[in-house]
């Protein structure tokens with residue numbers, strides 16, 4: 001894992017349970033069916049919604065089951081949409097990194113919380129926004145006046161709001177001045193990546209959703225979350241399929257509180273894979289504890 005702050009599975013899991021009240025409500029339980037992979041059920045679906053991190057890749061390295069599964073979906077003629085919570089780079093850069101791993105997605109097949117940022121900007125306060133993210137900040141320049149506070153520590157009290165995009169090597173200690181400033185003077189917070197953590201090959205990282213919930217607790221702010229598990233990004237991706245009923249859409253992901261919760265909340269079917277967040281854990285015990293049950297479980301996609 002690059003030079004990033006690490007989060008233990010326990011820290012992340014306790015966070016997801018503690019902060020579930022800010023997420024969509026858990027759908028009614030189902031009994032998960034264990035399958036060998038997506039090839040076993042692909043004929044039952046018209047659209048597949050793929051998560052990236054933990055399903056297709058672990059940061060840079062490709063997950064070995066990913067490219068053959070990608071070929072299965074393409075060969076079946078099933079439509080694909082990728083919905084990622086990546087807030088680190090423009091969609092065009094995401095496409096390029098997928099291409100390098102052997103996944104050839106078209107520009108109109110990929111969505112992220114960032115896809116909603118321009119609309120969010122229309123409702124947002126004018127003025128300087130402090131961002132936590134990677135340079136170049138993937139912010140549409142016409143929509144936000146944003147400066148990267150994680151790079152240059154300007155006076156936070158000047159900012160009209162906070163954009164949480166990516167943690168990079170920004171950690172919890174670095175965030176304390178933000179907490180203090182926003183406790184003194186609460187302002188709007190927009191979260192492009194609602195994930196608490198991301199699974200790298202050797203460890204798990206701190207992600208913006210963690211900081212957002214922490215700030216919400218401390219400063220009494222209700223952040224605006226863009227991305228999974230919230231419904232808007234799914235609706236955007238599903239607009240192309242007005243005649244496909246939700247039960248003919250399969251959402252594949254590695255995280256109960258993002259991919260499974262978000263998909264089932266809209267009536268879609270879900271496949272939890274064990275190559276990411278839940279690796280080494282008992283998925284049924286996690287489903288029981290969280291009340292979030294996937295329709296299918298597979299060791300990999």
Ligand SMILES: [Mg+2]
Pocket residue numbers: 051052053054055253254255276
């Ligand atoms: Mg994931």
